Amino acid sequence: xxxxxxxxxxxxxxxxxxxxGRFTSVxxxxxxxxxxxxxxxxxxDPFGHIDLHGLQQAKYYLHEGLKKFMKGWTNVVDQxxxxxxxxxxxxxxxxxxxxxxHEISTSVTQSTVIGLNIxxxxxxxxxxxxNNYIGGSILExxxxxxxxxxxxxxxxxxxxxxxxxLKDNLREDxxxxxxxxxxxxxxxxxxxxxxxxKSTNGNSSQKSGIKTSITTSENDSNKTSFGLSIYIxx
Numbered sequence: 001x002x003x004x005x006x007x008x009x010x011x012x013x014x015x016x017x018x019x020x021g022r023f024t025s026v027x028x029x030x031x032x033x034x035x036x037x038x039x040x041x042x043x044x045d046p047f048g049h050i051d052l053h054g055l056q057q058a059k060y061y062l063h064e065g066l067k068k069f070m071k072g073w074t075n076v077v078d079q080x081x082x083x084x085x086x087x088x089x090x091x092x093x094x095x096x097x098x099x100x101x102h103e104i105s106t107s108v109t110q111s112t113v114i115g116l117n118i119x120x121x122x123x124x125x126x127x128x129x130x131n132n133y134i135g136g137s138i139l140e141x142x143x144x145x146x147x148x149x150x151x152x153x154x155x156x157x158x159x160x161x162x163x164x165x166l167k168d169n170l171r172e173d174x175x176x177x178x179x180x181x182x183x184x185x186x187x188x189x190x191x192x193x194x195x196x197x198k199s200t201n202g203n204s205s206q207k208s209g210i211k212t213s214i215t216t217s218e219n220d221s222n223k224t225s226f227g228l229s230i231y232i233x234x
Contacts, residue, residue, distance in 0.1 A: 085111035174199035
């Protein structure tokens with residue numbers, strides 16, 4: 001309420017006057033706290049406590065600066081995802097030479113993505129008047145099945161490999177491009193990647209991370225593999 005020049009703080013249920021260290025009206029649930037004034041702030045114990053929504057005292061464990069620092073880091077942590085997937089790929093066409101390979105295929109992938117929502121846990125709106133957590137789950141799990149035609153160009157020299165792939169996710173109606181580089185030891189592959197995808201409605205996302213895959217079966221026209229990746233979703 002500083003824009004009105006009155007220097008008062010609105011807490012949701014009451015207005016606080018920092019000049020006198022008191023609220024300007026009686027606590028709506030003052031009958032529960034008969035041992036203190038109905039105009040008090042944090043039950044007259046402002047050190048380590050706040051007055052939650054202008055109703056009652058709540059413990060304030062984190063210094064404001066530390067809290068902002070943690071929120072900054074939790075926003076980064078919330079972007080980190082772990083994905084496990086099983087992929088069946090049918091190779092439609094392939095051309096190669098000693099150093100490069102162009103492959104056209106279609107694949108079906110079943111994946112599970114796990115992420116965290118720590119920032120919600122630190123959000124004051126996720127707590128009720130008794131300081132009990134009422135927010136949603138901190139752990140987010142998303143399982144899905146995707147069907148994707150793919151065109152992929154791979155360049156390799158020994159175990160060192162780099163690739164560029166274009167995919168069309170028919171189930172989610174979006175296209176993606178992935179640039180990947182790493183080591184390929186035949187059955188086992190480890191790499192870093194950067195993926196950019198955009199759906200037909202204009203929504204886009206970018207993923208950067210590391211992944212490893214194990215080929216469980218393979219012949220000239222089919223390939224089955226298991227993959228595990230850790231990435232940051234922008």
